[in-house]
Amino acid sequence: MSRFDHTEIDDVIHGRMRLGVMAYLSTVSPAPFVELKAKVNATDGNLSTHLSKLEEAGYVKIEKTFAGKKPLTLVHLTKQGRAAWIAYLDRIQALLNAAE
């Protein structure tokens, strides 16, 4: 029997959209909302929903600011988010190794 148990994976991160958001933010943070939206190929509403879940978990922080006179929404990966991302990757790696 496989020892692969997906319940050990952090569900907050492991939606495909949220996985993409966390992956991109791991190298580009803060990322403008519009940049993130284009990278993960999402709509405004869809991305906002997923960001809310990540924000509730403390993994990202949303900052509303201005670039000149234009409003700018920046998404930051928090320290807690980076730690969760690393733990997630470690967990996935361990599960995949166990399943082999």
Added chain:
Amino acid sequence: MTREEILQDLAYARSLAEEGRHAPLLGGAYFVFWGLLNAAAFTAHWAVLEQHLPYMNGAAFLAVWLTYGVIAGVGMSLLAQRVRRKPGLTSIGVRAESAMWAGAGLAILAVVIGSLARMMIYGDPTAPNAIFGAAFALYGAALFGTAKLSQQNWLAAFAWLSFAVAFTLCLFANQSWAYLNAAAGSLAVLFIPGLILLRREPSSIV
């Protein structure tokens, strides 16, 4: 959820992380600007030394470098506004590039102030000739650091070229033609890589 689905998701995450990791650098316009401005200022300085331009009891040097300072200030302000609108501004490579050049800029400023102080306090008119050798050494260090941290290794070739220019400028610091050497060096190690970076720069999010 199967192992294959997990692997597909990880491949997707990896591709996005790689996009951020290899985001194009955004310093091209800065390189072009400083390459041209330095080349013009060094050439003007040489022209005054060789009396192709009026010497005016040394006031010509003041005019050249004050004009340089004003253009530099206005140009940096405009360039900062331009870059602020670019995607990938906070990527690792761009942050490394920004930090390396900010550090180099401050180091050059320290050398400039120290050399000018030496000229004024000790009355040594050759003191400012120590600036351009140090500047090119610091350009080389910043280019080298940017190349390695952003994984844009082609930039390292320009770093080595900058080190070579620094060597010749230190060796021939008090020769007037060294300023022409510095002008050519500015075009070679700043303007040319700047053009290459500009061609690779994203105009919009892709």
